[in-house]
Amino acid sequence: xxxxxxxxxxxxxxxxxxxxxxxxxxxxxxxxxxxxxxxxxxxxxxxxxxxxxxxxxxxxxxxxxxxxxxxxxxxxxxxxxxxxxxxxxxxxxxxxxxxxxxxxxxxxxxxxxxxxxxxxxxxxxxxxxxxxxxxxxxxxxxxxxxxxxxxxxxxxxxxxxxxxxxxxxxxxxxxxxxxxxxxxxxxxxxxxxxxxxxxxxxxxxxxxxxxxxxxxxxxxxxxxxxxxxxxxxxxxxxxxxxxxxxxxxxxxxxxxxxxxxxxxxxxxxxxxxxxxxxxxxxxxxxxxxxxxxxxxxxxxxxxxxxxxxxxxxxxxxxxxxxxxxxxxxxxxxxxxxxxxxxxxxxxxxxxxxxxxxxxxx
Amino acid sequence: xxxxxxxxxxxxxxxxxxxxxxxxxxxxxxxxxxxxxxxxxxxxxxxxxxxxxxxxxxxxxxxxxxxxxxxxxxxxxxxxxxxxxxxxxxxxxxxxxxxxxxxxxxxxxxxxxxxxxxxxxxxxxxxxxxxxxxxxxxxxxxxxxxxxxxxxxxxxxxxxxxxxxxxxxxxxxxxxxxxxxxxxxxxxxxxxxxxxxxxxxxxxxxxxxxxxxxxxxxxxxxxxxxxxxxxxxxxxxxxxxxxxxxxxxxxxxxxxxxxxxxxxxxxxxxxxxxxxxxxxxxxxxxxxxxxxxxxxxxxxxxxxxxxxxxxxxxxxxxxxxxxxxxxxxxxxxxxxxxxxxxxxxxxxxxxxxxxxxxxxx
Numbered sequence: 001x002x003x004x005x006x007x008x009x010x011x012x013x014x015x016x017x018x019x020x021x022x023x024x025x026x027x028x029x030x031x032x033x034x035x036x037x038x039x040x041x042x043x044x045x046x047x048x049x050x051x052x053x054x055x056x057x058x059x060x061x062x063x064x065x066x067x068x069x070x071x072x073x074x075x076x077x078x079x080x081x082x083x084x085x086x087x088x089x090x091x092x093x094x095x096x097x098x099x100x101x102x103x104x105x106x107x108x109x110x111x112x113x114x115x116x117x118x119x120x121x122x123x124x125x126x127x128x129x130x131x132x133x134x135x136x137x138x139x140x141x142x143x144x145x146x147x148x149x150x151x152x153x154x155x156x157x158x159x160x161x162x163x164x165x166x167x168x169x170x171x172x173x174x175x176x177x178x179x180x181x182x183x184x185x186x187x188x189x190x191x192x193x194x195x196x197x198x199x200x201x202x203x204x205x206x207x208x209x210x211x212x213x214x215x216x217x218x219x220x221x222x223x224x225x226x227x228x229x230x231x232x233x234x235x236x237x238x239x240x241x242x243x244x245x246x247x248x249x250x251x252x253x254x255x256x257x258x259x260x261x262x263x264x265x266x267x268x269x270x271x272x273x274x275x276x277x278x279x280x281x282x283x284x285x286x287x288x289x290x291x292x293x294x295x296x297x298x299x300x301x302x303x304x305x306x307x308x309x310x311x312x313x314x315x316x317x318x319x320x321x322x323x324x325x326x327x328x329x330x331x332x333x334x335x336x337x338x339x340x341x342x343x344x345x346x347x348x349x350x351x352x353x354x355x356x357x358x359x360x361x
Numbered sequence: 362x363x364x365x366x367x368x369x370x371x372x373x374x375x376x377x378x379x380x381x382x383x384x385x386x387x388x389x390x391x392x393x394x395x396x397x398x399x400x401x402x403x404x405x406x407x408x409x410x411x412x413x414x415x416x417x418x419x420x421x422x423x424x425x426x427x428x429x430x431x432x433x434x435x436x437x438x439x440x441x442x443x444x445x446x447x448x449x450x451x452x453x454x455x456x457x458x459x460x461x462x463x464x465x466x467x468x469x470x471x472x473x474x475x476x477x478x479x480x481x482x483x484x485x486x487x488x489x490x491x492x493x494x495x496x497x498x499x500x501x502x503x504x505x506x507x508x509x510x511x512x513x514x515x516x517x518x519x520x521x522x523x524x525x526x527x528x529x530x531x532x533x534x535x536x537x538x539x540x541x542x543x544x545x546x547x548x549x550x551x552x553x554x555x556x557x558x559x560x561x562x563x564x565x566x567x568x569x570x571x572x573x574x575x576x577x578x579x580x581x582x583x584x585x586x587x588x589x590x591x592x593x594x595x596x597x598x599x600x601x602x603x604x605x606x607x608x609x610x611x612x613x614x615x616x617x618x619x620x621x622x623x624x625x626x627x628x629x630x631x632x633x634x635x636x637x638x639x640x641x642x643x644x645x646x647x648x649x650x651x652x653x654x655x656x657x658x659x660x661x662x663x664x665x666x667x668x669x670x671x672x673x674x675x676x677x678x679x680x681x682x683x684x685x686x687x688x689x690x691x692x693x694x695x696x697x698x699x700x701x702x703x704x705x706x707x708x709x710x711x712x713x714x715x716x717x718x719x720x721x722x
Contacts, residue, residue: 076469078439079650108437109472113651136612151678152671164604166611174607176600182593199592208674226587226594231560232543233587239537239683240601242668243525246535250527250660251497251651257667274663289440290474290612299611302635306618307603310513313569317512322600 001193003339006360011049011338012037014348014360018052021355022059023066024088032090035121040338043329046186047122050344053351055088055119057265064088064118070095078107081252082114086277089120089141093280097126097139100284104135108289113252116276119143119263123163124177124326130165130284131173134293137165138283142248142255144262147181148222149238150230153208155222156257159184160244165323167287169297171304175323180241181223182234188214188223201228247281254279362554364700367721372410372699373398375709375721379413382716383420384427385449393451396482401699404690407547408483411705414712416449416480418626425449425479431456439468442613443475447638450481454500454641458487461645465496469650474613477637480504480624484524485538485687491526491645492534495654498526499644503609503616505623508542509583510599511591514569516583517618520545521605526684528648530658532665536684541602542584543595549575549584562589608642615640 012033019029040048058064068087072080080099084092096112103110120126123139130137143158159179166174183202191198191214198214205211206220210229217223226237249256254275261269261278287296310319340348349359373394380390401409419425429448433441441460445453457473464471481487484500491498504519520540527535544563552559552575559575566572567581571590578584587598610617615636622630622639648657671680701709710720 074650074652076647076650079469079646081651107468108440109470111470111646111650136608149668149671149680151673151675152668152680153674154672156668156671156680164608166607174603176604178594178597178600180597182588201593204674226597227543228589228593232562232589232593233539235681235683236539236541236587239539242535242683243537246527246661246664247497247525250657250664251648253652253656253660256660256664274660285440285472286437287612289435289437289472290442291435291614295614296611299614299617299635300607303607303611303617307510307513307517310510310517311515312512313514313565314512319510319513319517320596322596322603 002342004342004345004361005337005339007337008037008041008334010360011040014352015049015052017357018056018351018355021357022056025067028088028091031094032088035090035094035125038125039122041330041333042122042124042326043333044122044326046184049340049348051119053347054263054265056351056355058118058263061265063261063265063269068092072099078103078110080112082112084114084117084277086116087118089118089278089280092117093120093126093139093282094129096280097129097137097282097284100282101130101133101135104130104284104286105133109283109285111283112281113247114280114282115249115252115254117254117278117280119278120280122177123161124165124175124323126282127163127165127177128173128175131167134167134288135284135286137163139163139280140244140248141280142245142260142278144260145258146185146217146223147225147241148204148208149242150225150235153222154258157238157241157245158260159223160241162240162244166300167297168304169301171301171321172327173323174300174304174321175326177323180226180237180244182226182228182237183223185217185223188217201232244281249275249279251281252279363703365703365706365722366698366700368698369398369402369695371721372401375713376410376413378718379417379712379716382718383417386428389449389452392455393449396451396455396486399486400483402691402694403483403485403687404694405483405687407545410701410709412480414708415624415626417712417716419479419624422626424622424626424630429453433460439464439471441473443473445475445478445638447477448479450479450502450639450641453478454481454487454643455490457641458490458498458500458643458645461643462491462494462496465491465645465647470644470646472644473642474608475641475643476610476613476615478615478639478641480639481641483538484522485526485536485684487643488524488526488538489534489536492528495528495649496645496647498524500524500641501605501609502641503606503621503639505621506619507546507578507584508586508602509565509569510603511586511596514583515619518599518602518606519621520584521602523601523605527661528658529665530662532662532682533688534684535661535665535682536687538684541587541598541605543587543589543598544584546578546584549578562593605642610636610640612642613640
C-alpha cells in the first residue's frame with residue numbers, strides 16, 4: 001500500500017470539479033468540497049475524498065439530487081424540520097445547521113430535524129460550525145442498516161454517529177464524534193486489506209455468533225453496538241443508536257431502522273419506504289445562554305488540562321482529549337499535505353476520466 | 362438474601378416521613394419521595410429507598426440543604442441556569458425540568474443547566490416528565506469520580522448517566538437511560554455480596570490492569586468507560602461521560618471531573634472546589650415543533666413493532682425496546698408491591714429509630 005501526498009488545494013480543486021460535473025451550483029460544490037476536504041485534513045480518511053465516487057454513483061442512479069430545493073417545512077421559534085429534497089447531505093446538513101444557529105442567536109438554542117437527505121460526511125464538521133460562533137454544536141445522522149441490536153440477528157441500525165462540540169479557550173475545541181457501533185466499517189476494511197483478524201466484539205456472523213473474520217459483513221453478518229455484548233453494555237450502544245435513529249428520522253419523517261436506504265449504489269433502497277431519504281438531527285446552544293463565555297472557556301481549559309495531566313497506566317500514553325488528534329492532523333496536513341492511498345488515487349482518476357475532468361496527477 | 366414485599370403506599374409514607382424529619386417542606390418531601398419510589402417501581406432498586414439513608418447522612422453532614430432556595434440565575438428564552446442551593450437533586454432536577462418544559466411550551470424547546478445540586482435519583486424520572494406533555498425529554502448528571510478515562514489510571518469521571526425519553530402511541534415510551542460506564546457500581550455490589558467474579562472489562566485495579574475482582578474499587582481501582590478498552594471503543598464511553606460532565610458542570614458552574622463531591626458521606630469533598638455542588642443538564646423539545654404528534658407516535662409505534670419483531674439469535678430472547686422492562690416492572694409492582702432485600706429493610710428501620718419515626722414493619 002503506497003501513499004501519494006497532495007496539497008489541500010489540489011484536492012479541493014479536483015473535488016469541486018467533480019461536484020460541478022454533477023450539476024451542483026458553485027455554492028453547493030464549494031460547500032460539499034469543504035466538508036470532504038475537512039474530513040481528510042482531520043485524518044478521517046474514510047469520510048473524505050475516498051467517498052467521492054460513491055456519491056457520484058448514487059447521483060448516476062438518480063438517488064442524489066444535485067440541484068435540490070432545500071426548505072423548511074415546519075417550525076417554531078427554536079425547532080424546525082428541513083426537507084433536503086434528496087440533495088447531498090454535505091450541503092443539506094450545513095443548511096440545517098445555519099437555521100439552528102440563527103434560532104440559537106435569537107432565542108438561545110435551535111434544533112433542526114432533517115428528512116430526505118443523504119450521507120452528510122463527518123458529524124464533526126456540522127457541530128464545529130456552531131463552535132465558531134461560541135455555541136455548543138450537536139449533530140447526528142442515521143445511516144444504512146449494518147448493526148444488530150442486542151439479541152438481534154438482523155441489521156436494524158446504522159453506525160449512527162453522534163457529535164457534541166464545545167468551544168475552549170487556549171485549547172482546541174472538545175469534539176466528541178463517535179459511531180454508536182463498537183467499531184465502524186472503515187476499521188473492518190483496513191483488516192480486510194491487511195488480511196488480519198479483528199478483535200472479538202466487533203461483528204457477529206450470519207448465525208449471530210461472534211467472529212474475528214473481517215469479511216463477515218459480506219457474508220450476512222452484522223456489526224455490534226458499542227459495548228459488544230450484553231455483559232459489557234451493548235444494550236447501551238443499541239440505545240444510543242436508537243436515539244440517533246428516532247431523533248434523525250422518526251422525528252423528521254425520514255426512513256428509519258431497516259428502511260434506511262443503503263449508501264452503496266449497488267444495493268437498491270427498500271421498496272416499502274416509511275419516510276423520505278435518510279435523516280439528520282442538528283442543534284446549537286449559545287454558551288452565554290447559560291454563563292458568560294469567558295467563564296465557560298476558562299473552566300473547559302481547566303478541565304482539559306486536568307485530564308491531559310492525569311496519571312496514566314503507561315507513562316508514555318497520555319489521556320487524549322476528544323478532538324485533539326483530529327486538530328493535530330488538521331494543523332499538520334494543512335502544511336504537509338494530505339496522503340491518499342494508491343487505490344483511492346486510482347479510483348479518483350477513473351472518476352475523472354468518466355466525468356471528463358483533469359486527473360489528480 | 363431474603364426479600365420482604367411492601368406496598369407502594371407503605372414505602373411512600375415511610376419515605377415522606379424521613380424527608381419531613383430532615384425538615385423538607387411538604388411539597389419537597391412528596392416530590393423527593395415520588396422520585397425514589399418511582400425508581401423502586403421501575404425495578405431500579407439501586408436508586409430507590411435503598412439510598413435514603415445515604416441522603417440522610419449527607420444532610421447530617423450539612424452537605425444537603427433540606428430547605429433550599431432554588432432559583433434561576435441566568436436565562437434566555439430557551440436556556441437557563443439554575444442554582445440548586447445545595448438542595449436534594451430529587452427536588453432541584455424536577456424544578457429545572459419544569460422550567461425547560463415551560464420554555465419548550467412557549468418556544469419549542471428548553472434547556473436548563475443546574476449547579477449546586479446533589480444526586481438526582483434516576484435520570485429517567487426527569488425525562489419522563491416531558492413525555493407526559495408530548496415532548497421529548499433529556500436528562501443527565503455528573504457524579505462522584507469512579508471511572509478512569511481511556512489510558513488513565515485515575516478516577517476522573519462519574520458513571521454520568523444520560524437519558525432520552527420519547528412518547529409513543531400504543532406502546533410505552535421509549536426510554537434510553539444509561540450510565541456511560543461499562544457497568545455501574547450496583548452490579549459490582551451484587552457480585553460482592555454473592556462473592557463471584559465479574560466479567561473482564563468492567564474495572565481495572567490500582568495498577569491499571571483489568572481485573573475480575575468486584576472489590577477492586579475499594580482497593581484503589583476504577584470503573585471502565587462503556588466499551589471497556591480502546592479496541593472496543595472505550596474512548597467513546599469516555600467521550601460520552603465527558604459530554605455529560607461538560608454540559609452538567611462546566612456549563613452550569615458546578616464541580617466537574619475529579620472535583621465532583623462524593624455521594625458517600627464518609628468521604629470528604631475536595632478542599633479546592635472548581636464550582637458549586639454537582640451538576641445536571643435537562644431539556645425538553647415539543648414533538649409538534651417538528652411534525653404532528655400523531656405522525657410521530659404512529660411511526661414510533663411502527664419502529665417499536667419492527668424492532669420487537671426482529672429475527673433474534675435465540676428465538677426465545679426477543680429484542681428489548683429501551684424502557685420496556687422498566688415499564689413492565691412498574692405495572693407489576695403497582696399491583697404486587699415492591700420487594701426489598703432484608704439488609705435494606707434493616708437499614709431503613711435503623712434510620713427510622715434514629716429519626717424517631719415509625720419503622721417499616
